[in-house]
Amino acid sequence: MDVVILALVLGVLVAVVFVALLRVRRHPPPLDEQTAEQLADRAPTLDVPGTDAETPAGAPQVAEGAPSVAMPPPAKLSPAERFRTRLGRARSGLGDALASILRGRLDDDAWEELEDSLIAADVGVEATLELVAGLRERVRAEHIRGGPEALALLKEILRLELGVADRSLRWRDDGTTVWLITGVNGTGKTTSIGKIAARETAAGRTVVLAAADTFRAAAADQLERWGERASARVVRQESGADPAAVAFDGWSAASSSGADLLMVDTAGRLQNKRALMDELGKVERVLDREAGHVDEVLLVLDATTGQNGLSQASAFAEAVDVSGVVLTKLDSTAKGGIVIAIQRQLGIPVKLVGLGEDIDDLATFDPDAFVDALFAQATQDVSIEQPTATEDR
Amino acid sequence: MARTHAARGHPDVCDRLRNDCVGSVPAATVIAPDARATRAPAPPPHPFNRWIQPMFDALGDRLEAIFSSLRRGGKLTDEQVNATLREIRLALLEADVNFKVVKAFVSRIRDRAVGAEVHEALNPAQQVIKIVHEELIEILGGMAAPLDLGSRSPAAIMLAGLQGSGKTTAAGKLATLLRKQGRQPLLVACDLQRPAAVEQLRVLGERAGVPVFAPAESGDPVPVARQAMDEARRLGASVVIVDTAGRTNVDEVLMAQATDIKAAVDPAETLFVIDAMIGQEAVTVAKAFQEAVDFTGVILAKLDGDARGGAALSVAEVTGRPIKYASVGEQLEDFEAFHPDRMAGRILGMGDVLTLIEKAEDVYTEQQAKDMESKLVAAEFTLEDFLEQFQQLKKMGPLQGLLGMLPGVGRQLKDLDLDERELVRVEAIIQSMTPEERRKPAILNGKRKKRVARGSGRSAQEVNQLLRSFEQMRGMMKQLGGAKGMKALRGMGDLDLDALAAGGGLPTGVPGMPGIGGLPSGLGAQGGAVPAGGRPRGKTVPKRKRKKQKNRKGKRR
Numbered sequence: 047m048d049v050v051i052l053a054l055v056l057g058v059l060v061a062v063v064f065v066a067l068l069r070v071r072r073h074p075p076p077l078d079e080q081t082a083e084q085l086a087d088r089a090p091t092l093d094v095p096g097t098d099a100e101t102p103a104g105a106p107q108v109a110e111g112a113p114s115v116a117m118p119p120p121a122k123l124s125p126a127e128r129f130r131t132r133l134g135r136a137r138s139g140l141g142d143a144l145a146s147i148l149r150g151r152l153d154d155d156a157w158e159e160l161e162d163s164l165i166a167a168d169v170g171v172e173a174t175l176e177l178v179a180g181l182r183e184r185v186r187a188e189h190i191r192g193g194p195e196a197l198a199l200l201k202e203i204l205r206l207e208l209g210v211a212d213r214s215l216r217w218r219d220d221g222t223t224v225w226l227i228t229g230v231n232g233t234g235k236t237t238s239i240g241k242i243a244a245r246e247t248a249a250g251r252t253v254v255l256a257a258a259d260t261f262r263a264a265a266a267d268q269l270e271r272w273g274e275r276a277s278a279r280v281v282r283q284e285s286g287a288d289p290a291a292v293a294f295d296g297w298s299a300a301s302s303s304g305a306d307l308l309m310v311d312t313a314g315r316l317q318n319k320r321a322l323m324d325e326l327g328k329v330e331r332v333l334d335r336e337a338g339h340v341d342e343v344l345l346v347l348d349a350t351t352g353q354n355g356l357s358q359a360s361a362f363a364e365a366v367d368v369s370g371v372v373l374t375k376l377d378s379t380a381k382g383g384i385v386i387a388i389q390r391q392l393g394i395p396v397k398l399v400g401l402g403e404d405i406d407d408l409a410t411f412d413p414d415a416f417v418d419a420l421f422a423q424a425t426q427d428v429s430i431e432q433p434t435a436t437e438d439r
Numbered sequence: 440m441a442r443t444h445a446a447r448g449h450p451d452v453c454d455r456l457r458n459d460c461v462g463s464v465p466a467a468t469v470i471a472p473d474a475r476a477t478r479a480p481a482p483p484p485h486p487f488n489r490w491i492q493p494m495f496d497a498l499g500d501r502l503e504a505i506f507s508s509l510r511r512g513g514k515l516t517d518e519q520v521n522a523t524l525r526e527i528r529l530a531l532l533e534a535d536v537n538f539k540v541v542k543a544f545v546s547r548i549r550d551r552a553v554g555a556e557v558h559e560a561l562n563p564a565q566q567v568i569k570i571v572h573e574e575l576i577e578i579l580g581g582m583a584a585p586l587d588l589g590s591r592s593p594a595a596i597m598l599a600g601l602q603g604s605g606k607t608t609a610a611g612k613l614a615t616l617l618r619k620q621g622r623q624p625l626l627v628a629c630d631l632q633r634p635a636a637v638e639q640l641r642v643l644g645e646r647a648g649v650p651v652f653a654p655a656e657s658g659d660p661v662p663v664a665r666q667a668m669d670e671a672r673r674l675g676a677s678v679v680i681v682d683t684a685g686r687t688n689v690d691e692v693l694m695a696q697a698t699d700i701k702a703a704v705d706p707a708e709t710l711f712v713i714d715a716m717i718g719q720e721a722v723t724v725a726k727a728f729q730e731a732v733d734f735t736g737v738i739l740a741k742l743d744g745d746a747r748g749g750a751a752l753s754v755a756e757v758t759g760r761p762i763k764y765a766s767v768g769e770q771l772e773d774f775e776a777f778h779p780d781r782m783a784g785r786i787l788g789m790g791d792v793l794t795l796i797e798k799a800e801d802v803y804t805e806q807q808a809k810d811m812e813s814k815l816v817a818a819e820f821t822l823e824d825f826l827e828q829f830q831q832l833k834k835m836g837p838l839q840g841l842l843g844m845l846p847g848v849g850r851q852l853k854d855l856d857l858d859e860r861e862l863v864r865v866e867a868i869i870q871s872m873t874p875e876e877r878r879k880p881a882i883l884n885g886k887r888k889k890r891v892a893r894g895s896g897r898s899a900q901e902v903n904q905l906l907r908s909f910e911q912m913r914g915m916m917k918q919l920g921g922a923k924g925m926k927a928l929r930g931m932g933d934l935d936l937d938a939l940a941a942g943g944g945l946p947t948g949v950p951g952m953p954g955i956g957g958l959p960s961g962l963g964a965q966g967g968a969v970p971a972g973g974r975p976r977g978k979t980v981p982k983r984k985r986k987k988q989k990n991r992k993g994k995r996r
């Protein structure tokens with residue numbers, strides 16, 4: 047910015063470096079060695095082409111499409127119906143958010159509305175600008191005049207972006223399938239595990255849950271309640287135990303009892319916490335080692351999350367081999383548009399969605415319903431231009 | 440907290456602005472093609488860069504590009520104002536500030552920026568940033584708002600918010616804080632919904648050394664809330680902290696329940712707990728909770744993450760309620776009073792550089808700054824200058840605090856626990872040198888070094904170390920001197936910091952400095968969040984991942 051800042055930054059840096067130097071000299075080896083060890087420890091997993099190759103060929107047998115079997119009483123909604131109705135609950139359909147688009151003109155206001163609605167859905171500025179720029183080009187090339195046609199085209203583009211991914215969850219031909227559930231704090235990991243477990247036990251599979259969140263208060267108790275509800279066995283240790291050890295126990299219990307599925311619940315961790323991300327890597331490595339490989343690493347993402355969701359996905363993908371996203375809390379007014387950026391930039395597809403706190407509030411991701419809902423106006427709209435409450439501060 | 444709203448609502452301005460950036464993809468390429476181009480082929484990031492980088496992607500950098508052509512003392516042209524506002528708008532959107540809030544905000548900035556005489560000692564970019572910063576702080580509440588529990592005893596605090604936002608944890612933290620202040624809190628478990636929520640509060644209460652009132656594990660929480668006040672009187676507790684279940688703003692039944700709980704305890708403070716990572720819906724959610732429980736303050740949780748936290752601005756703007764606390768970790772002690780100024784810098788993605796600028800202006804005269812610049816350019820920066828620099832720096836306040844103001848550095852270095860006494864040692868070494876030695880460290884032979892070591896009470900080895908790192912620093916500065924301003928700083932990214940690191944083992948080996956080793960991608964993302972930058976952020980699949988994905992393909996059906 048200015049030379050003053052330049053000097054300042056340097057000055058501060060200089061100071062830090064000096065202090066650091068002095069300090070390193072005073073207690074030198076331990077941390078260095080430990081770090082080196084960690085690195086060495088980590089290294090082999092970085093290039094284990096074998097791990098995946100060892101997988102029995104022609105693996106999964108249980109199609110993801112089977113959930114209708116899993117859904118308890120027939121009177122209930124199918125997951126697809128639930129997806130649509132739950133999304134609809136928070137939305138009034140195409141409201142005045144897209145008024146000028148739907149009125150048919152394709153003027154500047156209309157383009158702005160389109161952009162706004164994408165941004166409002168947390169799609170992100172960069173992705174929005176790219177998408178709308180791409181759309182404008184196609185609209186020009188295809189001589190499209192009407193707003194509704196342009197909107198339809200945009201939806202088609204989005205569906206294509208989201209639609210090609212493989213959303214099936216990987217199962218093993220024989221032996222116990224292992225899924226690792228990760229994510230930042232409070233996104234709905236434990237709840238999603240409970241819901242998935244219920245779905246699978248209802249389909250006649252045996253499920254074991256490992257409470258590898260040994261950190262948060264009463265996390266294992268929470269998982270245990272879910273285990274009771276879902277008729278799944280829960281493996282736990284005392285609070286503060288090594289999460290990798292719990293995962294190990296979980297695998298031992300699940301494989302020796304011939305369970306179909308082991309799901310490992312992990313503590314919420316913010317992606318900028320290096321030590322915690324390393325800890326997660328260790329859990330994955332232990333499972334890789336014991337179980338041959340982890341079949342799914344699911345990142346649980348809260349639909350209300352904004353642009354940080356992308357940072358979450360890339361950091362978790364770097365730490366562990368994330369294979370899919372579970373998008374929770376889609377029953378709220380939030381639209382979860384950040385998953386578009388995640389799919390575009392990282393190639394990680396959404397596999398499941400959470401639609402509430404109840405045991406059956408789980409569905410397979412439906413890109414069509416999702417894209418439609420992106421453009422729906424929330425019923426609770428807030429007018430910013432006439433602030434009311436601010437005056438009485 | 441006085442605030443004017445006269446200057447709101449110039450949507451037409453924003454629209455014009457917006458139209459500029461539609462159609463031509465990344466906006467900044469339009470503005471400053473050269474500035475972007477120079478950054479283009481990014482060198483492989485050194486861990487060090489990861490925490491320096493965010494500074495250069497900050498808003499100030501982008502504005503600098505716009506203003507680079509402007510002479511000092513001039514007025515901002517319309518065009519420049521528009522380009523500036525566009526950058527501000529993008530920065531705010533990237534930070535998750537609600538787009539409607541952004542519009543209202545940007546039009547207010549415009550009113551202030553148009554015709555603003557450029558401050559003599561500042562360049563226009565800084566002037567505009569200052570205006571933005573001031574406006575942000577004003578919306579965020581000016582000063583940190585304290586908890587107001589009134590005079591009634593027991594006083595009640597009720598917590599409410601979305602699922603998983605951090606209410607129960609915040610309840611434990613508040614209890615800890617109040618206990619430290621000599622109050623007798625009572626925690627009340629009114630989340631009878633989520634499995635083991637009551638147990639969670641019990642554990643937290645135990646850790647905090649605070650009693651927990653939890654007469655029920657399931658059912659209706661309203662009677663529990665009602666009984667809680669009697670229980671508090673019985674126990675002689677002076678503050679009742681009511682934890683409630685998470686609820687979605689569209690869940691009418693649960694929102695009504697929250698209203699009922701509030702009526703039952705009649706709290707002095709109702710705090711809305713919101714996750715700092717929340718996106719555009721923050722306004723809708725906040726508004727709904729305001730209608731249901733009319734909260735008196737906000738707790739911004741998970742601020743220890745790397746989210747820019749624009750939601751803070753959205754919530755403050757639409758509800759007018761102050762943010763009272765920042766929840767910054769999973770431990771009960773990780774709880775702070777909220778600082779609007781820090782948050783403003785964070786939202787803009789520029790740390791507290793603004794406060795730094797102000798502090799620097801107090802300490803450095805323009806002449807001093809110019810002298811320093813020429814010295815840097817000519818690579819004449821000596822140990823003597825360093826000493827002087829160091830002393831100036833100290834005038835600006837504790838180094839720890841200054842560090843915290845550097846964008847992207849703050850949190851990671853917060854734990855460094857910089858002992859100012861260690862700095863004194865560095866100073867002592869330099870002060871033990873003769874002026875000539877300070878100017879020409881090369882003349883320091885073994886004998887002289889011994890003398891210096893003796894004089895400063897340090898070992899000869901430490902003296903050597905200092906000299907070596909100073910040389911490395913100087914090398915950096917020399918390269919920096921080649922270019923100017925922020926562009927120069929940006930150049931730091933290309934420097935070989937490995938040597939420096941190798942010299943002292945700084946990146947991985949420093950106790951208490953875990954962040955530096957390889958600041959998690961978060962930091963990169965913080966800077967990287969700047970959208971229009973030409974940095975090719977997209978479609979990068981980590982190397983290892985790519986390989987595995989390929990392997991997986993065969994396995995999939």
Ligand SMILES: Nc1nc2c(ncn2[C@@H]2O[C@H](COP(=O)(O)OP(=O)(O)OP(=O)(O)O)[C@@H](O)[C@H]2O)c(=O)[nH]1
Nearest residue numbers: 231232233234235236237314375400401402602603
């Ligand atoms: N409305 C709604 N709430 C959900 C959904 N999924 C989870 N929740 C709620 O979100 C809150 C957090 O869920 P948890 O399962 O505890 O989240 P977690 O990720 O395990 O949290 P930590 O382990 O603390 O990091 C709980 O109140 C859940 O009931 C969903 O799909 N919709």
Ligand SMILES: Nc1nc2c(ncn2[C@@H]2O[C@H](COP(=O)(O)OP(=O)(O)OP(=O)(O)O)[C@@H](O)[C@H]2O)c(=O)[nH]1
Nearest residue numbers: 231232602603604605606607608685741766767768
């Ligand atoms: N890193 C970090 N984690 C936090 C913070 N506050 C809460 N958490 C974590 O976020 C998760 C959810 O926190 P809770 O306090 O259970 O949230 P809640 O709002 O009570 O959740 P529900 O009762 O399920 O709605 C837990 O894993 C907490 O440890 C914070 O400031 N920083």
Ligand SMILES: [Mg+2]
Nearest residue numbers: 235236259265
């Ligand atoms: Mg959990």
Ligand SMILES: [Mg+2]
Nearest residue numbers: 606607630636
């Ligand atoms: Mg809670």
